Amino acid sequence: MQLHGYFRSSAAYRVRIVANLKGIDLDQLAVNLVKGEQRSDTYLARNPQGLVPTLVTDDGHQLTQSLAICEYLEECYPTPAILPSDAVGRARVRALAQLIACEMHPLNNLRVLKHLTGEMGLSDDARLAWYRHWVASGFDSLEVMLNDGYSGKFCHGDTPTLADACLVPQVFNAQRFDCDLSDYPRIQAITERARALQAFASAAPGEQADAV
Amino acid sequence: MQLHGYFRSSAAYRVRIVANLKGIDLDQLAVNLVKGEQRSDTYLARNPQGLVPTLVTDDGHQLTQSLAICEYLEECYPTPAILPSDAVGRARVRALAQLIACEMHPLNNLRVLKHLTGEMGLSDDARLAWYRHWVASGFDSLEVMLNDGYSGKFCHGDTPTLADACLVPQVFNAQRFDCDLSDYPRIQAITERARALQAFASAAPGEQADAV
Numbered sequence: 001m002q003l004h005g006y007f008r009s010s011a012a013y014r015v016r017i018v019a020n021l022k023g024i025d026l027d028q029l030a031v032n033l034v035k036g037e038q039r040s041d042t043y044l045a046r047n048p049q050g051l052v053p054t055l056v057t058d059d060g061h062q063l064t065q066s067l068a069i070c071e072y073l074e075e076c077y078p079t080p081a082i083l084p085s086d087a088v089g090r091a092r093v094r095a096l097a098q099l100i101a102c103e104m105h106p107l108n109n110l111r112v113l114k115h116l117t118g119e120m121g122l123s124d125d126a127r128l129a130w131y132r133h134w135v136a137s138g139f140d141s142l143e144v145m146l147n148d149g150y151s152g153k154f155c156h157g158d159t160p161t162l163a164d165a166c167l168v169p170q171v172f173n174a175q176r177f178d179c180d181l182s183d184y185p186r187i188q189a190i191t192e193r194a195r196a197l198q199a200f201a202s203a204a205p206g207e208q209a210d211a212v
Numbered sequence: 213m214q215l216h217g218y219f220r221s222s223a224a225y226r227v228r229i230v231a232n233l234k235g236i237d238l239d240q241l242a243v244n245l246v247k248g249e250q251r252s253d254t255y256l257a258r259n260p261q262g263l264v265p266t267l268v269t270d271d272g273h274q275l276t277q278s279l280a281i282c283e284y285l286e287e288c289y290p291t292p293a294i295l296p297s298d299a300v301g302r303a304r305v306r307a308l309a310q311l312i313a314c315e316m317h318p319l320n321n322l323r324v325l326k327h328l329t330g331e332m333g334l335s336d337d338a339r340l341a342w343y344r345h346w347v348a349s350g351f352d353s354l355e356v357m358l359n360d361g362y363s364g365k366f367c368h369g370d371t372p373t374l375a376d377a378c379l380v381p382q383v384f385n386a387q388r389f390d391c392d393l394s395d396y397p398r399i400q401a402i403t404e405r406a407r408a409l410q411a412f413a414s415a416a417p418g419e420q421a422d423a424v
Binding site: 048049050051057061063064065067068069071072075076087088090091092094095098099101102103105106107112115119120122126129130133141144145 | 306327
């Protein structure tokens with residue numbers, strides 16, 4: 001399978017983590033978002049949104065949206081599982097993942113930040129304040145939700161799930177923008193434990209072939 | 213089961229559609245977002261994000277994030293299915309749903325619009341331009357993705373899925389903001405077909421007890 005991604009993309013980073021956890025060998029192809037390669041006709045034919053990642057299956061299906069791709073990998077390669085075995089647990093893990101993937105990341109990804117300083121004419125300072133506002137808003141809630149009795153060494157229990165695969169890239173991003181994470185001891189502890197695992201470490205942006 | 217929602221919330225609207233499609237009778241409780249009831253201590257104890265919806269299961273589990281709730285309903289009440297039976301089809305439906313739920317709606321929901329004119333100090337005109345920009349960006353892509361051979365009467369095949377449960381509320385919202393939808397004949401045709409179904413019609417904001 002081919003993964004079209006970008007080293008610094010949170011969404012591609014999630015898929016790399018999940019593939020690593022499951023021992024799936026992906027053929028990785030770089031789409032340089034800073035150079036605008038995601039707007040090329042070739043890439044738009046794969047992914048009409050012009051976003052990364054895109055997963056191309058061995059039989060040529062082109063799958064988009066990182067959480068949908070992760071669920072596809074979970075269905076095709078069920079072991080080790082990245083979702084719990086009970087329906088309520090799966091709902092909790094998906095909700096934690098979506099808190100990040102729906103409520104934090106879409107507000108702070110590259111196209112939105114560019115729009116703020118481009119079409120909207122805002123300053124770099126205003127853009128940074130925007131970024132930090134949505135990180136704080138999301139992590140304030142997540143820190144509380146990680147204290148509901150279901151978290152263990154990781155976001156849900158003691159093994160990594162889809163929620164951790166979303167959390168670690170979001171923390172990486174927050175640290176790039178120098179967000180203060182001192183109010184989030186649970187988020188920090190889980191992130192450190194996850195980063196110590198090879199599946200997470202080798203998925204990190206700095207470890208990718210297209211890293212600059 | 214109890215659904216804590218708000219008549220005009222897209223995310224609650226999605227869950228109402230899915231519950232109706234499956235014939236699940238939900239006890240609906242209104243959280244007035246305009247009055248700020250989502251920030252009350254009582255509600256934050258249910259949903260630390262202060263967002264709607266929250267589903268409270270019969271055994272007291274409190275589930276958040278609309279797509280996670282819809283997947284939970286699919287798992288507990290599998291018939292009629294809102295996801296296809298094949299893994300690639302499920303990936304496609306989830307991707308269409310996430311295009312809306314991750315890339316459109318989070319940029320344009322009430323808390324973000326308030327932040328733009330509040331903390332960011334933007335004008336109402338700038339807020340409207342922002343709104344329409346992300347609707348156009350999302351629907352431009354979605355219209356293309358609905359022409360890949362897998363759509364039929366609905367977003368995926370000829371029966372409603374999770375993708376349609378996300379599309380109809382997003383179109384409702386776009387129409388509230390007078391977005392021009394004339395470039396999206398597939399989106400419009402699918403929306404009209406879905407709205408004609410009782411499950412979608414009775415989930416519409418205007419039909420809810422808390423509608424004003």
